[in-house]
Amino acid sequence: MSPGGATSTLVDRVHSASLSVNLQRPDSNRYETMSTLSALLFDVDGTLADTERDGHRVAFNRAFADAGLEWVWSEELYGKLLAVTGGKERIRYYLDNFNTAFPRPVELDDYIADLHKAKTRHYVQMLGEGLIPLRPGVRRLLIEAREAGLRLAVATTTTPENVSALLQNALAPDAMEWFEVIAAGDVVAAKKPAPDIYSYAMDKMGLEPAHCIAFEDSHNGIRSSLGAGLKTIVAVNGYTRAEDFSGAAIVLDHWGEPEQPFTVLSGDAAGATYLDLALVKRLHGS
Numbered sequence: 227m228s229p230g231g232a233t234s235t236l237v238d239r240v241h242s243a244s245l246s247v248n249l250q251r252p253d254s255n256r257y258e259t260m261s262t263l264s265a266l267l268f269d270v271d272g273t274l275a276d277t278e279r280d281g282h283r284v285a286f287n288r289a290f291a292d293a294g295l296e297w298v299w300s301e302e303l304y305g306k307l308l309a310v311t312g313g314k315e316r317i318r319y320y321l322d323n324f325n326t327a328f329p330r331p332v333e334l335d336d337y338i339a340d341l342h343k344a345k346t347r348h349y350v351q352m353l354g355e356g357l358i359p360l361r362p363g364v365r366r367l368l369i370e371a372r373e374a375g376l377r378l379a380v381a382t383t384t385t386p387e388n389v390s391a392l393l394q395n396a397l398a399p400d401a402m403e404w405f406e407v408i409a410a411g412d413v414v415a416a417k418k419p420a421p422d423i424y425s426y427a428m429d430k431m432g433l434e435p436a437h438c439i440a441f442e443d444s445h446n447g448i449r450s451s452l453g454a455g456l457k458t459i460v461a462v463n464g465y466t467r468a469e470d471f472s473g474a475a476i477v478l479d480h481w482g483e484p485e486q487p488f489t490v491l492s493g494d495a496a497g498a499t500y501l502d503l504a505l506v507k508r509l510h511g512s
Contacts, residue, residue, distance in 0.1 A: 263512040264437040265377040267427055267456065270410075271384050272443035272463045274364050275392055278308065279464060281358045285349035286313075289341055297325065305465045311383040311418045311446050314342045346387055353391040360396045361461065363481025363488075363501055368397070370503045372404060379407040379427045381440070381450075383417045386410045407431055419446040421453030428454070439510045445469035457510055459501070462491065475509040 271277045283304045290297040299307065303324065310319040317338045321328055331337040352358060371378060380389055389410050393401035402408065407430045414422040428438060435455030442448045442458050444466045451458040452473045460474045461481055471477045476493030480486075482500030498505045 261436060261512075263376065263439060263507050263510045265379060265406075265428075265431060265433055265439075266371055266506070267379045267381050267424060267438050267440045267451075269440070269442045269444075269447050270380060270382040270389055270392065272466065273361070273441050273447070273461065275358050275360050275396060276463050277358055277392070279304065281352060282313070282345075282349060285345045285352060286317075288348040289344035292344055293341060308444070308465055309446075313345060313385070314338050315417065317341060346385055350387055350391040353388075353395045356395065358392065358396065361480055362483050362486050365397060366483065367481060367501060367503065367506070368404065371506075374503055376503075377431060377433075378405045379409065379431060380405050381409045381423045381427045382411075383423065384410060419449035419453070421450050421455075424451055424454035424456060439475070439506060442474075445471065448474055459506065459509060461488075461501075467491075 268274060271282065275281070279301055283299055283301070286299055286304075287297075290299075297320075299320075306324075307316050307320055310316050318334075321330065368378065382389060386408060389408055390402055393404075398404075407427045409423050409427040409430070414420075414426050416422045424440060428435065438456055440451035440454075440456040440458045442451055442460050443463050448458050448460060448471055457475045458473070460471050460477045462469070462471075462477065462479060467479075471492065474492065476495060477491040478495075478501065479489040479491060482488030484500055487499035488495075488501065493509075495505060496508060
């Protein structure tokens with residue numbers, strides 16, 4: 227199956243899953259009214275796994291080499307390119323700001339889309355080889371939330387193929403079924419820092435922001451989640467540590483494990499040394 231066909235199939239499955247959830251709710255405008263935490267909404271890249279430096283960046287460079295291009299995105303350059311969310315948008319930003327001498331094809335949109343499809347193939351292959359593990363605490367917290375009956379969703383600018391490849395290879399073969407909604411890629415027109423992707427996910431779940439909490443890793447991400455009215459827990463990565471996270475419920479270096487405590491960069495963990503459901507609920511205000 228072609229990458230384009232795979233995308234269509236997965237997006238259709240995501241939409242169908244979201245539709246089935248809505249059909250189980252006779253009135254899609256009837257939101258839960260209890261002021262309790264009902265759902266956790268997760269960013270993916272940099273949040274669930276440290277994918278950017280040694281994942282996406284490497285995959286981009288391999289795709290460029292396949293196309294006969296002498297483009298090499300160094301770690302330093304890629305940090306600058308992360309100012310823009312979305313892979314296709316990042317390539318265009320690179321051409322507009324860092325490679326203006328490149329002779330642009332007439333059909334630039336198609337050219338960029340083809341490069342991005344090739345990059346996705348390389349990235350999915352890397353995930354299949356187990357080269358990109360989950361960040362500390364991610365598996366533990368997701369399992370704890372599921373066992374507690376909380377609803378889970380993804381809200382990300384990355385492609386559906388990237389989401390499924392990461393979850394199925396790094397988390398569990400059936401991990402896509404753990405999430406009620408996978409809001410990914412071009413399902414909304416305006417990507418982060420616009421709030422649209424979070425608003426889309428909550429709408430599909432029939433939830434208001436007061437009943438949810440978001441997990442992010444970047445300034446663009448928290449602008450998106452706060453713009454959607456969500457309390458947000460941030461775990462920075464090497465690229466985002468110095469960014470502005472004003473408005474975050476807490477800022478951590480990672481979610482931590484019992485034997486691998488986190489460092490609190492901003493906020494109050496009330497003596498906790500790793501992010502568990504009890505701390506998530508306290509930060510939410512439940």
